[in-house]
Amino acid sequence: MHPHLFTPGPVEVPHSVRAAGAAPLVGHRSETYFALLEEISALLKKLLRVSQPVIAMPSSGTGALEALAANLLDPGDSVISFSCGAFGDRFREIASRRGATILPVDIPRGRTATPSDVRRALEQHPSAAAVLFTHNETSTGALTDLQACTSTLPEDGPLVLVDAVSSLGAVPCFPEDWRIDGLASCSQKGLLTPPGIGIVALSERGWKRAASRPSPSYYFDLPLHRRFLEKARPQNPYTPPVTLLYSLAEALRFLDEVGFERRFADVERTARTFETACESMGLSLFVKEQELRSPAVTAVTVPEGRAEEMKRALAELGVEVAEGQGKEPMLRVAHYSPGGWPELCLVAGSLYGAGRACGLELSPDFLEPAWNCWKKGACPQ
Numbered sequence: 001m002h003p004h005l006f007t008p009g010p011v012e013v014p015h016s017v018r019a020a021g022a023a024p025l026v027g028h029r030s031e032t033y034f035a036l037l038e039e040i041s042a043l044l045k046k047l048l049r050v051s052q053p054v055i056a057m058p059s060s061g062t063g064a065l066e067a068l069a070a071n072l073l074d075p076g077d078s079v080i081s082f083s084c085g086a087f088g089d090r091f092r093e094i095a096s097r098r099g100a101t102i103l104p105v106d107i108p109r110g111r112t113a114t115p116s117d118v119r120r121a122l123e124q125h126p127s128a129a130a131v132l133f134t135h136n137e138t139s140t141g142a143l144t145d146l147q148a149c150t151s152t153l154p155e156d157g158p159l160v161l162v163d164a165v166s167s168l169g170a171v172p173c174f175p176e177d178w179r180i181d182g183l184a185s186c187s188q189k190g191l192l193t194p195p196g197i198g199i200v201a202l203s204e205r206g207w208k209r210a211a212s213r214p215s216p217s218y219y220f221d222l223p224l225h226r227r228f229l230e231k232a233r234p235q236n237p238y239t240p241p242v243t244l245l246y247s248l249a250e251a252l253r254f255l256d257e258v259g260f261e262r263r264f265a266d267v268e269r270t271a272r273t274f275e276t277a278c279e280s281m282g283l284s285l286f287v288k289e290q291e292l293r294s295p296a297v298t299a300v301t302v303p304e305g306r307a308e309e310m311k312r313a314l315a316e317l318g319v320e321v322a323e324g325q326g327k328e329p330m331l332r333v334a335h336y337s338p339g340g341w342p343e344l345c346l347v348a349g350s351l352y353g354a355g356r357a358c359g360l361e362l363s364p365d366f367l368e369p370a371w372n373c374w375k376k377g378a379c380p381q
């Protein structure tokens, strides 16, 4: 049986998106392809509410992060790196391998950077060249309030670079409104597409910086990607994954038809209802402060030493979730799929079943509180 994916990437891909990828290939220097890339580019700009070009290129999310580091950082740059989990650590390591001098700010897992953390770090390091943030820390299920954090930075302050791999397409993310200079994401999470496409958006300031010297990366030379995208017939410098781009275009059309605002509200409603179901069952959530809980992924605490067994029990029921990425015993459940209440019952009910199969004492009375939450649209914070 096809497992139901509730992993925080890859995610369950709508049938129309998969089917789009099965269409016959066209050449990437053909009129059909130019039109496809133009459509993708316009929809990505609409989703992100940006005026600057957005690059879609072959890579996973990590490749998009590497592209930011290669094009916007120089060896010796001082970089303030906020990390509240595994992905914050990864972005830091990528910047470090680019030769940046890292000024680390470690936030306890399950929490996020706050405006006062940002203010304090900048006071200590006023000449920092860049600040790194993780929008949605997928390893703990915590969402950083980027808008609040960046509003404390001066206009001519450090460049702001953001890992938006697990937030784009699921959570509001508006880099130009939030004065973000470099944003990295990819296809296989909030954008409901198979893995393989990296997405990068730079601000005007970011593009100026990238254009100020030759890119040290041949493949991820962002100004080169931009020049090809801005030709009269938009294209990529190197062979793109054409059929994946068919799928991405279809997914973006789908999300645009739903309406991006509506999509963000649906994801949030699903997460809040799932949180209610878990707590009503007797399971606790890893992120304690409600307002920090991610709409995209929920980390559910399980008894010490039981995460692997629970994950296996869920897999036997046909449901795939992720374990934690650190020492904490947890299961991570994603809410990207647009399946609504029936799908929510599938994962919450399966979690209950798996817990009982593993001998956990769980309350069966989670359905009524979950339904009440769902009915409201989203639980009050």
Ligand SMILES: *Cc1c(COP(=O)(O)O)cnc(C)c1O
Pocket (backbone or CB within 6 Å): 008, 009, 060, 061, 062, 063, 087, 134, 136, 137, 138, 163, 164, 165, 166, 186
């Ligand atoms: C998934 C994820 C990544 C890594 O993405 P890959 O596509 O596996 O390279 C990076 N950052 C965050 C926050 C993620 O959730």
